Amino acid sequence: MTLLFSRLGTRRRAPREGVLPDRLPPGQHLPRGWPVLHYGPVPTFDEQAWELQVFGATGDGTDVRMDWARVSALPRVEVRGDLHCVTKFSVLDNVWTGICARTLLSLVPPHPEVSHVMVWGEYGYSANLRLADVAGGSAVFATHRNGERLTPEHGFPLRLVVPHLYAWKGPKWVRAVEYLTADRRGFWEERGYHNGADPWREQRYSYQEVPGEGPDF
Numbered sequence: 001m002t003l004l005f006s007r008l009g010t011r012r013r014a015p016r017e018g019v020l021p022d023r024l025p026p027g028q029h030l031p032r033g034w035p036v037l038h039y040g041p042v043p044t045f046d047e048q049a050w051e052l053q054v055f056g057a058t059g060d061g062t063d064v065r066m067d068w069a070r071v072s073a074l075p076r077v078e079v080r081g082d083l084h085c086v087t088k089f090s091v092l093d094n095v096w097t098g099i100c101a102r103t104l105l106s107l108v109p110p111h112p113e114v115s116h117v118m119v120w121g122e123y124g125y126s127a128n129l130r131l132a133d134v135a136g137g138s139a140v141f142a143t144h145r146n147g148e149r150l151t152p153e154h155g156f157p158l159r160l161v162v163p164h165l166y167a168w169k170g171p172k173w174v175r176a177v178e179y180l181t182a183d184r185r186g187f188w189e190e191r192g193y194h195n196g197a198d199p200w201r202e203q204r205y206s207y208q209e210v211p212g213e214g215p216d217f
């Protein structure tokens with residue numbers, strides 16, 4: 001397992017000219033292009049073996065497994081959404097095409113007591129989200145960006161995008177969605193990242209978590 005930090009600088013850079021400062025959360029800058037950043041290797045997609053699992057506190061108590069044919073036949077939406085990495089790059093104005101998280105929630109309704117969702121990627125990467133963050137309408141299980149199919153490095157065949165949170169909350173190579181009746185920290189949240197991940201409040205690391213602030217703590 002290696003950390004891929006290759007194209008990231010920690011230098012402060014001014015927003016590129018023409019970008020309204022209110023489009024960029026505090027401390028963020030615009031890189032050239034779209035950096036690739038993740039922990040561990042890029043998985044290969046095996047269409048025959050691939051499944052999306054929905055498990056945990058489902059409404060009727062049963063787990064659901066969907067193969068790629070089923071998932072790729074689900075209705076698609078287009079969502080315009082920025083991507084803000086906690087390491088301080090932001091990629092603005094992406095058009096994500098994919099399956100609205102709401103569609104999945106209506107297909108596999110969660111138990112009424114579900115408050116949070118854990119989204120799992122390949123190799124055990126995970127991110128916890130409040131149900132409200134997933135159900136809000138902007139969260140999308142994306143297959144395409146700006147009309148082009150995602151590359152393997154960017155999460156092909158399916159990656160979650162939650163534009164209003166730091167991008168670690170959006171697992172690439174999504175394989176499962178777990179319904180939770182109590183919050184549980186995901187991969188980076190267990191390793192010192194902030195549970196809330198609101199880029200506009202710079203919720204980067206857990207030492208910044210303020211008890212009683214926001215619905216999570």
Ligand SMILES: Nc1nc2c(c(=O)[nH]1)N[C@H]1C(S)=C(S)[C@@H](COP(=O)(O)O)O[C@H]1N2
Nearest residue numbers: 036037038039085121125167168170171172
């Ligand atoms: N499966 C998986 N998804 C992941 C990560 C990861 O390490 N593994 N890293 C996250 C982080 S920290 C960021 S910033 C974005 C980067 O997405 P990109 O490489 O498409 O820019 O992916 C997120 N999703």
Ligand SMILES: [Mo]
Nearest residue numbers: 085086087168
């Ligand atoms: Mo990130």
